[in-house]
Amino acid sequence: MTEPAVKYIEGATGPWEIVLGLEVHAQVSSKSKLFSGASTEFGAEPNTQVSLVDAAMPGMLPVINEFCVEQAVRTGLGLKAQINNWSRFDRKNYFYPDLPQGYQISQFQFPIVGEGEVLVDLPGGATRIVRIERLHLEQDAGKCLHDQSPNESLVDLSRSGIALMEIVSKPDMRSAEEAGAYVKKLRTILRYLGTCDGNMEEGSLRADVNVSVRKPGGPLGTRCEIKNVNSVRFIGQAIEYEARRQIDVLESGGTIDQETRLFDSKTGETRTMRSKEDAHDYRYFPDPDLQPLVLDKAYVDAIAAGLPELPDVRRARYINEFGLSPYDASVLVAERETAAFYEAVAKGRDAKLAANWVIVELFGMLNKRGVGIEESPVSAARLGELLDLLADGTLSGRLAKEVFEIMIETGGAPKAIVEERGLVQVTDTGAIEAAVDAVIAANPDKVAEVRSGKDKLLGWFVGQVMKSTGGKANPQVLNDILRKKVMGE
Amino acid sequence: MSVDAATVKRIAKLARIRVEDGELAPLAAELDTILHWVEQLGEVNTASVEPMNSVMPMDLKRRADQVSDGGYPEDVLANAPEQRHGFFVVHKIVE
Structure with a gap:
């Protein structure tokens, strides 16, 4: 296996190296949600596929979808990863209108899947090994529409509670090209396993991209996280823009703030998403509504035996x-x-x-x-x-x-x-010879030219014979006959 | 562990609870008392005790992947302060 060639970006002060890690959110291909029986089908009328659990009505309790658990394990096995027989759901607390619970049920300290790896084949035959840090199950949020009204946002909770697998890579990628190839490979694996349909247009696969830059061989730089990029092309654009921005900041004597940024696909730029005073503090704690998720060896082995x-x-x-x-x-x-x-x-x-x-x-x-x-x-x-x-x-x-x-x-x-x-090719030497003779007889000047050294004209003869035989002359036979008759070989 | 007024202010903000400046110090003292009371648990030697997840021994309940719920947007939206075309309407949130 060949390591990819090192790629640097040229800055005013010399070369820089990009360091990339991705958090990919893959929607589990389940019919119903992670903790409720509401449908996950794409494109429904607003708020129709919402149960009282998804709407966070008081007293509603989550019950886990066993199919989603199975798909997380399948995916983990497909990523050659450690399956954790004991995992736990935690509450990630924050406020946003698309999150009625006021917290997302996720897995923080004890994810269902641990370390694995993905082999990423690159053009030119090199292979990048991207190590997987973890995979955990979590709920998706609802969807906000910001462009329907000048001073209001509209909220649809139909996505709220859909099962996602968050697949976190280690910072092992070094170029936009590698990151794109990684996402494509991950998508291929998920689709082989059938655990996620990989449909990026419908949001079934989205990536948060962690970007930092450093001097070759130097210590890791401060990273910025670009949220929710939903196509391979945009991932590439976002990385190129963000790396250049960071290099410009550093080369003009500034420092990079660790922050969350948003990619604008219209301008191809990234911009600050959250102000620093709201720095992340999710106050994770174990969800008291859910017991730990315990898997026995036989369960995991049975899934492993059924992998394609x-x-x-x-x-x-x-x-x-x-x-x-x-x-x-x-x-x-x-x-x-x-x-x-x-x-x-x-x-x-x-x-x-x-x-x-x-x-x-x-x-x-x-x-x-x-x-x-x-x-x-x-x-x-x-x-x-x-x-x-x-x-x-x-x-x-x-x-x-x-x-x-x-x-x-x-x-x-x-x-x-x-x-x-009647498209059968003519391999009958006699018929082809006759056609060749006819062309030779009609074009004595061309024959003379070829014989005087313009071999390339032979192609012209091939064309003429093909024309007169309706393209049916066997090319190999024709070539032999032409060489013999015209060139006298 | 001790709680000061600045911590109370930050936690209140994260929890979206409005706390007037004058209330910060008394709240800090109250929370501090509660935390110290809970901290007494640290005096018990639990080195050989497995963490307990539930009073009753029980496993995580699981359900089959079937669509069995939803389809009542009017109920979901019943308490919305404002709604339009089946959506909740909130103040503009721009990132």
Whole structure:
């Protein structure tokens, strides 16, 4: 495993290193909330998915959702982390209109999951190991709308009480690129496990980014926390801006205040969120409404036994068994659905060829149409049939692409398309020779040019013959014949 | 542990309880007395005693992941000082 190259940002006084740690909030893919039976479905009318527990009515008691506990353990195992058999819920006290209880039920001192790690593959083949500090379960807050009225805010409590897994990394990342790759990898792992849908647009995955800068090899700088950044692109922008801001402050003789900042996606800037006089003092204490969460070994073992093949293992398998490049393997395993599609295409066929077609042709087409692989107009089985026609010589690579285009439009079977449209490639030497002879006879000047050393013109002949045969001439055979007839080889 | 007026002021602010300046010192003295009283527990040797989470031995009660509650926004909003289009309305809070 190669360590990533060190990346510095140039300041007026020399190079600086960025140090990054992330707290990712991942919404558990549960139907109901962490401590109440209200629905978690996205996009409901305001305050409809709120129970009296979520609204913090007096006397209401929280009862934990066992599915959420299971997903936290699953995720912990997927992060190769320590599962704590004894954990506890604490109250984190603060006032805000989206928090009717006046406290968030969270896990402070004894989280359900301890230390683990995530391998982050970077472009160029390097791998960053990001250590996980902890994962704990906590409640989400409600949602405030600030832009509906000039001097009022509107509050919807439908999110209030939804289960979140807060995944805290150690400060192991050194660039915006690494932080983005880390979030993507985490998202992949969560989606493989099925514990979080990873939908950043709907807020199922958000990150708080801790940024500090230091002179290379120097002591850690004071960090600022940028709250609630909800896309990989914004995470990158926020880090770039914040690192530059801190460097400018330090180089002009100032000091960094440890503070919470907000990223404004419209301006691409970060700004102070809370004034210093309201410095965090959450007065955590154990929630007296909830007993400690005790898990026995058999429970954890049973969850471990049911884990799916995770992306790192699958990627290694693609490299070792299928002979794929690390890059291609990473692309294919990034989404569980993509990997399943690829494996269906590759089964019993040339795995490298299958990878090429899925990554280049299929993804290219899906990107162009802006659809996901679930909505692909060409199924894995059909694409496989096309590769079979390529393998048995019925189609040339060029014809296969032509057939693929027709499959996208009609969704038809490749074999039927080939028969209907007569797209079988011509490997019959006689037919190709005749076509070549015709082109030579019609263009004696070009033949002379090629023979006098302009080899590149040979491509022109290929084009002419392809044109006259409707693109069906086997390119290899054609090339051989051309070389023989025109060049006299 | 002892509580001074500044601590009382800070805690009151965090708890959003209004305490007039003149009340700070007497409150500090009262809280100090309470804390000292509780601190007597420290005289008991608990080195070999496991922390007790509940008087009755019981486990954390768990429920299945089913939607069984919610769907009554009018009840949720019943005590709201102000509401509009199904939302609570509060003073503008700008970060």
